[in-house]
Amino acid sequence: MTNDSSFPDPRPRSWLDAFPWLKGAADSGTDTWWNDVIDDTDEAVRRQRSAQISELAMAHLTQWTIEQIFPGLAPDVDLHQLQLPARAINALIQHDCSRAGDLAGITLDGILGWRQVGVGTVDAILQGLADASASVTTPAVMTDYHVVHSAPQPQVEQVRLPKWMSTSVDDLSQIATWYATIGLPGQPLLGTPLPPGAPEEILRARQRLEALRGEDILVADERDMDVAGLLDEALRLLDPRAAQILSARLFADNPVTLDEIGKNLGVTRERVRQIEGKARGAVLGFLSDGGPLELVAEAVRGLIGTIRPLDDLVTLIPALRRTVDAVGQPAWRVLDRLDDAYEIADGWCVAPTMTAARTITQTLLQERADKYGVVRLDSLDLIEASQLERLPELTASWLTHCSYINHGDFVLTRTQSVGDYGAAILSVAGTPLSAQEIVDRFIVERSSGSLRNAMSQDDRFERVDRDRWALSEWGMDSYAGVRSLIREQVARGGGHVGLNDLIEYITGKYSVTASSVVAYASSPPFENRDGIVRLAAAGRESRKSPARTRRLFRHEGAWAYRVRITKDHLRGSGFVAPMAIASILGLQFGQTRQLESPLGPQAVSWTGTQPSFGTIRRFLMDSDTAADTDAFVIVRDDGSFTFDPARELAGDALTDALSLIGAPGALDVAEAREALAKAIGLPKDSPVTSVIGGYRERGDSDIADLLTGVRDILETGHHVERVAPTVDVDEIMDLL
Numbered sequence: 001m002t003n004d005s006s007f008p009d010p011r012p013r014s015w016l017d018a019f020p021w022l023k024g025a026a027d028s029g030t031d032t033w034w035n036d037v038i039d040d041t042d043e044a045v046r047r048q049r050s051a052q053i054s055e056l057a058m059a060h061l062t063q064w065t066i067e068q069i070f071p072g073l074a075p076d077v078d079l080h081q082l083q084l085p086a087r088a089i090n091a092l093i094q095h096d097c098s099r100a101g102d103l104a105g106i107t108l109d110g111i112l113g114w115r116q117v118g119v120g121t122v123d124a125i126l127q128g129l130a131d132a133s134a135s136v137t138t139p140a141v142m143t144d145y146h147v148v149h150s151a152p153q154p155q156v157e158q159v160r161l162p163k164w165m166s167t168s169v170d171d172l173s174q175i176a177t178w179y180a181t182i183g184l185p186g187q188p189l190l191g192t193p194l195p196p197g198a199p200e201e202i203l204r205a206r207q208r209l210e211a212l213r214g215e216d217i218l219v220a221d222e223r224d225m226d227v228a229g230l231l232d233e234a235l236r237l238l239d240p241r242a243a244q245i246l247s248a249r250l251f252a253d254n255p256v257t258l259d260e261i262g263k264n265l266g267v268t269r270e271r272v273r274q275i276e277g278k279a280r281g282a283v284l285g286f287l288s289d290g291g292p293l294e295l296v297a298e299a300v301r302g303l304i305g306t307i308r309p310l311d312d313l314v315t316l317i318p319a320l321r322r323t324v325d326a327v328g329q330p331a332w333r334v335l336d337r338l339d340d341a342y343e344i345a346d347g348w349c350v351a352p353t354m355t356a357a358r359t360i361t362q363t364l365l366q367e368r369a370d371k372y373g374v375v376r377l378d379s380l381d382l383i384e385a386s387q388l389e390r391l392p393e394l395t396a397s398w399l400t401h402c403s404y405i406n407h408g409d410f411v412l413t414r415t416q417s418v419g420d421y422g423a424a425i426l427s428v429a430g431t432p433l434s435a436q437e438i439v440d441r442f443i444v445e446r447s448s449g450s451l452r453n454a455m456s457q458d459d460r461f462e463r464v465d466r467d468r469w470a471l472s473e474w475g476m477d478s479y480a481g482v483r484s485l486i487r488e489q490v491a492r493g494g495g496h497v498g499l500n501d502l503i504e505y506i507t508g509k510y511s512v513t514a515s516s517v518v519a520y521a522s523s524p525p526f527e528n529r530d531g532i533v534r535l536a537a538a539g540r541e542s543r544k545s546p547a548r549t550r551r552l553f554r555h556e557g558a559w560a561y562r563v564r565i566t567k568d569h570l571r572g573s574g575f576v577a578p579m580a581i582a583s584i585l586g587l588q589f590g591q592t593r594q595l596e597s598p599l600g601p602q603a604v605s606w607t608g609t610q611p612s613f614g615t616i617r618r619f620l621m622d623s624d625t626a627a628d629t630d631a632f633v634i635v636r637d638d639g640s641f642t643f644d645p646a647r648e649l650a651g652d653a654l655t656d657a658l659s660l661i662g663a664p665g666a667l668d669v670a671e672a673r674e675a676l677a678k679a680i681g682l683p684k685d686s687p688v689t690s691v692i693g694g695y696r697e698r699g700d701s702d703i704a705d706l707l708t709g710v711r712d713i714l715e716t717g718h719h720v721e722r723v724a725p726t727v728d729v730d731e732i733m734d735l736l
Helices: 043-059 086-094 107-114 119-133 163-181 198-211 218-226 227-235 239-250 258-265 269-286 290-306 310-316 329-339 354-368 388-401 418-429 434-439 448-456 480-490 499-509 514-521 578-585 617-623 651-659 668-677 688-697 701-709 711-716 729-735
Strands: 305-308 343-345 348-350 375-376 403-406 410-412 461-465 468-471 497-500 527-531 533-534 551-554 558-564 592-595 602-605 629-638 641-645
Touching: 043 107, 043 119, 043 305, 086 119, 119 617, 163 198, 198 592, 218 310, 227 269, 227 290, 227 329, 239 258, 239 269, 269 329, 290 329, 305 310, 305 354, 305 388, 310 329, 310 348, 329 343, 329 641, 329 711, 343 418, 348 354, 354 375, 354 461, 375 418, 388 403, 403 418, 410 418, 418 434, 418 448, 418 468, 434 448, 448 461, 461 629, 461 668, 480 499, 480 527, 480 533, 497 499, 499 514, 499 533, 514 527, 551 668, 558 578, 558 651, 578 629, 617 641, 651 668, 668 711, 688 701, 688 711, 701 711
Parallel strands: none
Antiparallel strands: 305 348, 343 348, 375 410, 403 410, 461 468, 497 533, 527 533, 551 558, 558 629, 592 602, 629 641
């Protein structure tokens, strides 16, 4: 191996030299502290800088590895000597990390996902690594010189305006003179119709201006310098070896190992790692230098919004399809690898991450779903697209990508069990179906017998014929009945039927009086308007009350919403809230509220499709909460806000149910039953079956399942042994 002397160790070193990504990750402003010399920094300011570096890394570089974030960090640095708090040392020991090299290949996102490791612990580790990394040198990655060819400046009398400019000035002057002549000197020259009677030469002048194109103004070299060309030019400013390393590591579909690159370049593995980290930070700076690349990066972030198909993005910005020759990748891929504000995968552009986009989708579906988990596709506003006619197709495609089941114009969100799936199918059909007809509409293989057994033991269903099933809420009589006949005729008529036709059909076939048909057709679940009978509006799209909103529970003087903490929460992202939160706070669309909390104001806003909470990162830091754990965000009746981590599940059904609603665990059976009822707005003495049904109807099936397992305890206060039936349900039905 060589000593790699072509990469000098410059001193003194600035923060930007140690962390080349700082300029690209930090907010633009007047404070450019990253240019300060590290050696001139006192201890207090140094600690402040380490904290800023940690915060910026967690906000923008979660997909980067530790070696990329800290390019100057030597792999043999002893992590136990970094003066870390005990909890950070324990976390490193637990994950077999004693030296910096053990962390080198781990992404920040991976560390944030360590089990039982809170965001405060990760912050302490990052600050320690930043301080250690600021004490060593890193290689230079930019070329040593830039040749700028400047043509001699002409004398004033030699300056000539380009033809397009002189022509445009003449046309503008001609239009302005005409406006002044007719008494309209304040009229805009462009963007408004010409006044009636404008002369032909004025019309031609306006047409020439409106027909002016970019290629009429730019010279040949400028016309070819699109975003792909600009990225290629920026990458070629790097030292050739640095560019080669980025091409093989950052932008490659199958990255080459550090050892292999080191052998090819004749340098050590550690040197390759340092060059890669510093070069990556330098390239990130190209997106924040105020030039065209920064404008393109901002435009891409704005267009993506939350979810946009990749093919639609490149339709709007065609240059993103072009290949960046320096790395052999399309421009969109290069921008994606550099910009941590969004993620592009499987043909979808999402912000900030795929996990966050899936969470937003899940929350919106929960808000729009009826009690059977059915949502109309046209009620969802998820996808950004330039062609509105493609929205239904794109929405269905995205939901399939998120592993939901599309069924015609609907999406089914609860299909985990055969009973849930069957209830959803019936909700969409709106009419009774046989077990086989229901199973035939499944996209998974299930038997009609298993579905029939499930429905016969589930109070959501009612058998209305020997093998025809309906939803109990329809209020249909078993086997037959006027309501059943009306519903069938409405369904056959495509959603409506004439009252006279209905009377003629039913009275001609069954011994039912016309007045009975009229009475049934004019009462729920039907409505009769001007002689046309149809299903009454089901209120599927109505805003759900807090008591009917999944994962939202009533506490003493407050509402507590249970959330699953993700890495996006840890990095400081806000998150969607159910519509019921807006109802609780009296929040109107377009408004933002600041709720008082022990750690300062907490923002709750409704400026998009759904209400949303602002970042809760400071609460996670304060409680050292880890990813993949539950917590409650609590909105109190007095308008204040608190945060409370949830207890871990203990394996006891009743205790776990109380944990999932945020109630104390040390309650006797009577107190537990009362707390469970009050949490969803039921009277404290409600029957246990009503409590279980209430949780299942609002979508809290996990709690309903736990309570079903301890139903006997809740009803009697002690275990009751039940004798299992020995006769199969199918046998009973065959006898009926």
